[in-house]
Amino acid sequence: MNKVLTHKDVLDHLQSNATIGIGGWGARRKPMSLVREICQSDIKDLTVVSYGGPDIGLLCAHKKVKKLIFGFVSLDLIPLEAHFRQARQNKEIEVMELDEGMLQWGLRSAAMNLPFLPTRVGFGTDVLTHNPELKFVKSPYKDKESFIAMPAIKLDIALLHVNKSDEKGNTQIIGPDPFFDDLFARAAEKTFVSSEELLSTQELGGKDGAIFNRFERSLVTGVVHSPCGAHPTSCSPSYGFDIRHLKEYSDSAKSFNDYADKYMNKTHQDYLESVGGTEEITKIPLPQF
Amino acid sequence: MSDSISLAEICISQASKAWQDDGEILATGIGLIPRIAAGLAKLTHNPDLMMTDGETYLISEPAPMGKRDSSADQVEGYMSYSRVFENLWGGKRHAMVTPTQIDSFGQTNISVIGNYDSPKIQLLGVRGFPGNSINHKNSIFIPNHSIKTFVEGEVDMVSGMGYKNKELSNGIFEIKRVITNLGIFDFNGKNNCMQLLSLHPNVSVDDVITNTGFEIAIQSDSITSMPSSEELVLIREVLDPQGIRNTIFGE
Numbered sequence: 268m269n270k271v272l273t274h275k276d277v278l279d280h281l282q283s284n285a286t287i288g289i290g291g292w293g294a295r296r297k298p299m300s301l302v303r304e305i306c307q308s309d310i311k312d313l314t315v316v317s318y319g320g321p322d323i324g325l326l327c328a329h330k331k332v333k334k335l336i337f338g339f340v341s342l343d344l345i346p347l348e349a350h351f352r353q354a355r356q357n358k359e360i361e362v363m364e365l366d367e368g369m370l371q372w373g374l375r376s377a378a379m380n381l382p383f384l385p386t387r388v389g390f391g392t393d394v395l396t397h398n399p400e401l402k403f404v405k406s407p408y409k410d411k412e413s414f415i416a417m418p419a420i421k422l423d424i425a426l427l428h429v430n431k432s433d434e435k436g437n438t439q440i441i442g443p444d445p446f447f448d449d450l451f452a453r454a455a456e457k458t459f460v461s462s463e464e465l466l467s468t469q470e471l472g473g474k475d476g477a478i479f480n481r482f483e484r485s486l487v488t489g490v491v492h493s494p495c496g497a498h499p500t501s502c503s504p505s506y507g508f509d510i511r512h513l514k515e516y517s518d519s520a521k522s523f524n525d526y527a528d529k530y531m532n533k534t535h536q537d538y539l540e541s542v543g544g545t546e547e548i549t550k551i552p553l554p555q556f
Numbered sequence: 557m558s559d560s561i562s563l564a565e566i567c568i569s570q571a572s573k574a575w576q577d578d579g580e581i582l583a584t585g586i587g588l589i590p591r592i593a594a595g596l597a598k599l600t601h602n603p604d605l606m607m608t609d610g611e612t613y614l615i616s617e618p619a620p621m622g623k624r625d626s627s628a629d630q631v632e633g634y635m636s637y638s639r640v641f642e643n644l645w646g647g648k649r650h651a652m653v654t655p656t657q658i659d660s661f662g663q664t665n666i667s668v669i670g671n672y673d674s675p676k677i678q679l680l681g682v683r684g685f686p687g688n689s690i691n692h693k694n695s696i697f698i699p700n701h702s703i704k705t706f707v708e709g710e711v712d713m714v715s716g717m718g719y720k721n722k723e724l725s726n727g728i729f730e731i732k733r734v735i736t737n738l739g740i741f742d743f744n745g746k747n748n749c750m751q752l753l754s755l756h757p758n759v760s761v762d763d764v765i766t767n768t769g770f771e772i773a774i775q776s777d778s779i780t781s782m783p784s785s786e787e788l789v790l791i792r793e794v795l796d797p798q799g800i801r802n803t804i805f806g807e
Contacts, residue, residue, distance in 0.1 A: 391663075392682065
């Protein structure tokens with residue numbers, strides 16, 4: 268069994284109008300090399316589901332997003348995502364804006380093959396006003412309480428970035444927070460992971476390594492070897508987020524051409540060269556809060 | 557010492573009191589002043605509070621502001637985002653946050669300014685506000701008390717629910733305390749209207765009324781009490797030795 272693919276190979280599984288989920292959180296462990304590959308393709312009109320960071324901004328800057336299903340978009344230390352803001356203020360994208368937990372519920376519901384999961388979260392807010400498709404369900408038990416029936420968010424494709432993988436798709440997320448990557452994988456028809464390291468199964472570390480295996484390989488369709496593939500987002504414990512780069516990226520919302528000329532339309536290898544190479548990236552300290 | 561007490565220190569001391577009766581729950585202070593205040597609460601009124609390192613771990617002592625040797629943190633537990641969600645759905649949390657807008661119902665907004673379909677300013681998105689507001693107590697810190705933050709009518713996009721929908725939260729919804737650059741408030745006025753509890757030095761009732769976009773009650777116009785000397789030592793030497801708090805009001 269060998270699931271190893273190139274960045275380009277992943278695009279063969281992705282069509283315009285697809286619904287894609289992107290793992291990570293804000294400016295943390297985003298599969299940015301795969302996101303850049305989509306930006307450089309002809310694919311468009313995507314519905315994108317994300318705990319959003321520069322993945323969303325970059326896709327918006329390349330006009331790839333038809334609809335965004337989200338709870339927030341942020342670069343962490345730079346709280347507001349300039350490219351997403353611009354797309355939203357210019358009315359370029361549709362949105363389904365949800366509480367972070369409702370988003371999790373939608374993914375979990377899809378992961379469990381259920382049509383919905385009940386929640387109180389959203390009541391009393393304009394999340395309901397702006398998502399009139401959300402329906403309600405009444406408890407069949409004595410309490411008779413009403414809930415929002417958070418619908419399953421089914422994904423055609425999930426894109427995740429992990430620390431380690433073997434060629435069979437046995438992955439490990441070593442950073443302390445796996446975020447909701449496991450649910451993205453379970454909610455998707457196909458999951459593609461980019462991995463910092465591509466190792467033999469033996470090198471994954473046996474039982475000690477296996478606790479970092481957050482979802483089964485049967486969920487993984489393809490593995491792309493992508494050292495520093497999360498840059499400019501962080502990939503704990505290997506490197507922190509590249510604040511200087513994120514600032515340059517954020518400032519480029521006014522005129523994106525300079526940024527695009529410097530960093531886009533490149534192979535992953537050439538991109539890494541353009542931002543200082545893996546040696547420089549892995550020197551970036553993890554952020555401290 | 558008392559003549560040099562800063563507004564940031566007054567706000568931290570007052571904000572810390574939000575958590576004093578909470579018992580053993582997760583205290584989350586988002587932003588500079590709320591975070592130092594949560595730490596102060598843990599070191600004074602409520603040592604049982606749980607607190608994170610700002611990321612994934614629960615630690616025994618509040619993490620000081622600024623650069624520190626985090627390998628020295630005494631880790632006592634785990635609090636990934638998924639665990640934060642599980643915890644907050646169970647209600648064992650009290651967050652202090654800084655929304656962009658608040659209205660007379662205690663509804664909050666961090667999503668958009670202006671029309672939703674054509675936003676004047678896109679902000680963060682609702683984040684966890686719907687879930688936080690319906691599941692656990694929250695407090696608010698506002699560094700720039702004005703009619704732009706305390707808005708007339710309703711907030712542009714209700715991200716956190718308010719008192720007018722309290723029954724939908726099974727009675728849980730509560731804004732415990734509101735700390736601003738002008739004074740201290742809560743929502744325990746008649747029909748849960750916001751009321752003034754005290755004014756910071758050199759602030760008048762008129763200043764508060766002029767800068768609030770809705771009617772508030774004046775429960776008291778006394779002057780906000782100053783931090784104790786113990787609190788000042790903890791703020792200055794333990795929680796924020798580099799004085800980062802002073803950037804909030806440019807002190």
